[in-house]
Amino acid sequence: MSIVVRSVSKRFGDFVAVDDVSLEVEGGSLTALLGPSGSGKSTLLRIIAGLEWPDSGEILLSERDATALAPQKRNVGFVFQHYAAFKHMTVRDNVAFGLKVRRRPKNEIRERVDELLNLVQLHGFGDRYPAQLSGGQRQRMSLARALAPEPQVLLLDEPFGALDARVRAELRDWLIRLHDVVHVTTVFVTHDQEEAMEVADQIAVLNHGRLEQVGPPRELYDEPASKFVMTFVGDANVIDGALVRPHDVELLTEPDEAAMEAMIVRVTILGRDAKVELHDDGGAEIVALLTRERFEELDLWRGQTVWVRPQRERVFTT
């Protein structure tokens, strides 16, 4: 079930939250809306869900105009950052909610809830209240709740934002596996580029309410369309006004015509890579990422003077 966002804009007073954004999400895909806070990613997601109204533009769900539809008529599942668990209901009743309001037969509800509790590994927790669950369990419960009515689209608003790093990584893996099992079109909002790269098969990068670039993670990293995307998705050095990825910075121990002199100020071994931080003669910081083999081969040490040769420089006008 596809999602089409067509020139959607939304203001809150003077603040332009979403600025003429058009985006297509293919049915069955797993898309990330990535951007810093205030970039409009959550507002866009809420507009798709019908929780906010766009000032202009259209939303199409499965090729049907949904712009004027109330949220309860859109058949979307929504997962909130802070779970939005129904506190006065048991886990079972939370998950059953969407089926109960649709007046499905009781035994069908029971079967579906059991199936979902198994899927999110909460069997045996059905009679607990949300307050008796951990953050990760609560978020899995709200996922099950969102999936129960078999939505055509699953929307997640910073779903792992309130969780600690370990649970976050766990749930991330788990969401990918879940998406392999339940092929529902999924859009999630995150400000964490690593999370977006790891989970999504398509990333839409937003900044100041505008869509900067859409594409597969690799394309965003290898062929960034703007300076913002290059610096927000992955790290980048600024050398002579051009942007260079740290692993595209070549270090030489001998002087070279095309190279710039710099001094090593810090060396960090990161497993199979080595991170070398340098200062050029102007004092500007440069980070180079080398394979361990290359690093050993060059035999670098702190305080050493080396020559920096950027490999793939990029210059953006915007």
Next chain:
Amino acid sequence: MSRLGLRLLALAYLATILVAPLVIVFWRTFEDVGAAWDALSAPDTIHAFKLTLLITAIAVPVNTVFGIVCALAIVRRRFPGKGLLNAFIDLPLALSPVVVGLSLFLLYGREGWFGVWLGRHNIQFLFALPAMIVATIFVSLPFVAREVIPTLREVGDEQEQASRTLGAGGWQTFWRITLPSIRWAVIYGVILTTARSLGEYGAVAVVSGRIQGQTETATLRVEEQYEQFNLPGAYAISIVLALMAIVVLVAMTTIRPKETA
């Protein structure tokens, strides 16, 4: 030592101000049980209690619905005049009930704005049940809204949004999500409204005309017995009123549990 002293002082103060009058009323009643029973079983007394309960039974639901609607409007909606509404809700707390009674008198009296219309249609408002109900609704109006507003703020609207995305409409969301999450505040407000309605005297005294056996409520009956020097009767009716209030208060403290959810 000083903490103990402070505690004793507080207890002594409460005992003098709150407990002593209650105890003395109880004690006086049981000095003359026969006279107390006579006063309680008099038809006019029974009528007075029935009237009090009837007025309460009407005022409490009206104020409960109004209070919840008001609280929802104030917390969840934006509209012009919201601040004014918020301020007006507290008016009955600030205003003396006698003033409320007098203003109703002016409004619904023969010369009043509504009074002329009522007179033309032969509707008996003043010195009858309608005026007493309106007076009681007025004085007990703020409690439900004042209890519900902070709870509604604290709960937030994410659960309601979640309910909408799960397919529930406005009414379903209200009954299944909003109301259950504010239920203790509503119950608390209902109890306070009930206690206030049962005990209302001033406004009702002005608009009822105090006709024995007709527009005399339990509180008015106490006053009437007292003025006729039937002290055991006044005490006995007071005790029943006090017991009703105590039952309501005990219900309030026991009903509000430590919620697990």
